[in-house]
Amino acid sequence: MIAGRLHWRETNVKIPGKRGIAAFDFPHGSLLLTESGSKKRASLHVVQGTAALDTLHRGVLEILKATLAEFTTALTRQNRTLKRVLTDPSVFSGIGNAYSDEILHRARLSPLAFTQKLPPEQVKQLYDATQNTLNHWLQRLRERHKGRFPEKVTAFQDGMAVHGRFRQPCPDCGSPVQRIRYASNETNYCATCQTAGRLLADRSLSRLLRSDWPRSLEELSNL
Ligand SMILES: [Zn+2]
Incomplete structure (x- = not known):
């Protein structure tokens, strides 16, 4: 992608x-x-047989086939932010930036909550939101393309709750959608629905951290 x-x-x-x-x-x-685009990150791998194919995604969880127990194990293997672990393709297969925003909004969880501090009921909430969000969009996109090969593929979809909707009203509570910017990416969330109204603002955090201001979510996770 x-x-x-x-x-x-x-x-x-x-x-x-x-x-x-x-x-x-x-x-x-x-x-x-x-x-x-200029970054040219695509790669092609040639493999022979299912076993060789499996070595390409060893240890990666196929999210829609995962049980709650498998999901919990993968999620909490390291103590990282939810946003970072959900978008890590070596942990979960096929989520990415857009759907991770949608999943966290549906789960009512902060993108910066830490995986190992999540109580079991919130892990269950996140698991359910992951399954429901991805199944919802699979069904919607299949209906949209109706057996035709999908062209004009984009990560921004009409009907998304928060992703790509900075400053627009949250469909559930009407509060303006917020963002956290890092590197060349951004995370969108609703403060009312997900962080008890607390803004994960770039500015106040940067004032607090001064020159230690994290440039990436990875650095933020490591603080
Ligand atoms: Zn909201």
């Missing part, structure tokens, strides 16, 4: 010069992989 996309094209499609990375020709069409 980020800037990588798959497209379905006519067989023997010409690979576009700047964005094109590879095309896979099939009798009934070509699967074209493109990457826009």
Whole structure:
């Protein structure tokens, strides 16, 4: 994701010069992989057999197949912020920045709460919110594309509660959606629904921490 996309094209499609990375020709069409943006983080792995494929995601939890116990183990293996662990692809498969914002909003939990300090009832809340949010969006996006190959794929979706909605009203309480900015990313949350009204403001934290102001969520987790 980020800037990588798959497209379905006519067989023997010409690979576009700047964005094109590879095309896979099939009798009934070509699967074209493109990457826009300057960072070029896409990678392709060639493996043979299921066992070889499994080595690529060893230890990563397939979230929709996970039990509450498996989820709890993965979540609390290290004491990190919820935002950081939910978006870590070496812990959970396929959540990412947008859906982690939506999951935390549905769970009514702060993105900066620490995993090992979460009481069991809140871990259950987070597990349920993860399953419900991802299933909700799977169903919605499948309906939207109705068997067609999905084009114009984006992480921002109409109908999201907080992600990409800074300053817009929370659909549940009407409070303006907040943000925490770090590196080239941002986290959106509702202070009323998720942090008992407390603002996780960049400015007050930076005043408190001065030159120790964390530049990334990773640094914030390590404080
Ligand atoms: Zn709210």
